[in-house]
Amino acid sequence: MLKYQHIANELEKYIEEHALQQGEKLPSLDLLMTQFEVSKSTITKSLDLLEKKGIVFQVRGSGIFVRRHKRKGYISLLSNQGFKKNLEDFHITSEVIELDVRKPTKEAALNLNIELDNDVYYVKRVRYIHGLTLCLEESYFNKSIITYLNNEIISESIFNYISEGLGLNIGFADTFLHVNKLTEEEAKYLGLRKGDPKLYVESIFHLTNGQPFDFSKGTYNYEQSQFFVQTNSHFL
Amino acid sequence: MLKYQHIANELEKYIEEHALQQGEKLPSLDLLMTQFEVSKSTITKSLDLLEKKGIVFQVRGSGIFVRRHKRKGYISLLSNQGFKKNLEDFHITSEVIELDVRKPTKEAALNLNIELDNDVYYVKRVRYIHGLTLCLEESYFNKSIITYLNNEIISESIFNYISEGLGLNIGFADTFLHVNKLTEEEAKYLGLRKGDPKLYVESIFHLTNGQPFDFSKGTYNYEQSQFFVQTNSHFL
DNA sequence: CAGTGGTCTAGACCACTAT
DNA sequence: TAGTGGTCTAGACCACTGG
The missing domain is CATH 3.40.1410.10 (Chorismate lyase-like)
Structure with missing residues (x-):
């Protein structure tokens, strides 16, 4: 499995398991880089994938946040x-x-x-x-x-x-x-x-x-x- | 304007002006790199943006193709x-x-x-x-x-x-x-x-x-x- | 097997936010 | 102004397609 896909999966699992809600903050790029032992671009690529899927949004100068709507059954x-x-x-x-x-x-x-x-x-x-x-x-x-x-x-x-x-x-x-x-x-x-x-x-x-x-x-x-x-x- | 945005705009304009249809091929990454005088990653980022927008699709080993459906009025x-x-x-x-x-x-x-x-x-x-x-x-x-x-x-x-x-x-x-x-x-x-x-x-x-x-x-x-x-x- | 796209790195530098 | 995300580069190496 590709590194960036693996990381994206891990992060998605993490969000799911900890039941993070809209607006909750994820670890910074620097932290994720060292935790997963990959380069910055690879982490960025993972997060871009999660952003495409509508699972997170990234705010320059601030952080990476969970995106999740409140409605069930859709x-x-x-x-x-x-x-x-x-x-x-x-x-x-x-x-x-x-x-x-x-x-x-x-x-x-x-x-x-x-x-x-x-x-x-x-x-x-x-x-x-x-x-x-x-x-x-x-x-x-x-x-x-x-x-x-x-x-x-x-x-x-x-x-x-x-x-x-x-x-x-x-x-x-x-x-x-x-x-x-x-x-x-x-x-x-x-x-x-x-x-x-x-x-x-x-x-x-x-x-x-x-x-x-x-x-x-x-x-x-x-x-x-x-x-x-x-x-x-x-x-x- | 950011380079990759500029390039994406240029390519979109090119597709529009030449009325390219679904399946038509765009120049290779190498060509685009030299034409726009940027690194490979920048071109890749432009194309990823166009792919997100549903304007092109990329096929490994083959090329970059226009994506465009046939129906009007939607x-x-x-x-x-x-x-x-x-x-x-x-x-x-x-x-x-x-x-x-x-x-x-x-x-x-x-x-x-x-x-x-x-x-x-x-x-x-x-x-x-x-x-x-x-x-x-x-x-x-x-x-x-x-x-x-x-x-x-x-x-x-x-x-x-x-x-x-x-x-x-x-x-x-x-x-x-x-x-x-x-x-x-x-x-x-x-x-x-x-x-x-x-x-x-x-x-x-x-x-x-x-x-x-x-x-x-x-x-x-x-x-x-x-x-x-x-x-x-x-x-x- | 030549051509083409995809992944990944290490590092420089930029732009925005929060305090 | 420190911290954090975004852009961009140059280059190595990998994976797939098609003749």
């Missing part, structure tokens, strides 16, 4: 992997409705950057949070990248299988959000009524080399839809 | 500053409904981390996008930080005034999203009907030193609500 729009990572805190389960190999729709082909006669894995699932319907999701996986899927895999964490099982490196994702009214079919799956509000989410996931491998469309139950996003300074 | 949930920055592309206007100094609600006091008897500026606005109602927004500004506001300022960009006019450094924000049904009052302001879907957004903005200065609650017109978020590798 799902991060960023720490995502089809949301699995923080779903461990959330008891998420899935019911698979369809799984097969087929040709992509025009829309899927466009978003996956493939031809209409290439194969994709098509997955349709209902996902539950604490036993309540969270969303109805359709996914298209580029079969020339994701070469094999089965029922067991997609009931668990697909993204974990992609990294560990297939040895692929997941890079980045683009996510598009709309608010709209439920259709009759969607309402049925979610246990709501036609015309009720929905959050509609499309995501395109890419490997580190930029190739899109997953195009997903999800319709979220508005009653369970509490999301949050952390924004950093360079955006403001 | 508002970034991150490049926000109350959304002003990318609103320049969007012709946003505001109508001020209320502006006064008052005591905060419990909710506002909690989120701004102040006492109930401290003063806040209260601002209520309807915001329009291309002349259509985008959202109804209520904001609470900590008056001990934002010492003065008037109608002219809040019709323009509040955040610009805070940085330029007041010389304050805006640091980071936490944003919480819900989907729900419009109340009668909200529907009236947005020109929709009671019970229609809404996106409800709460944001807490902080200075670089971690002090919250603005708590805002916005109700978005679902017909104009198209948002996107870019996720980077360290989250996946």
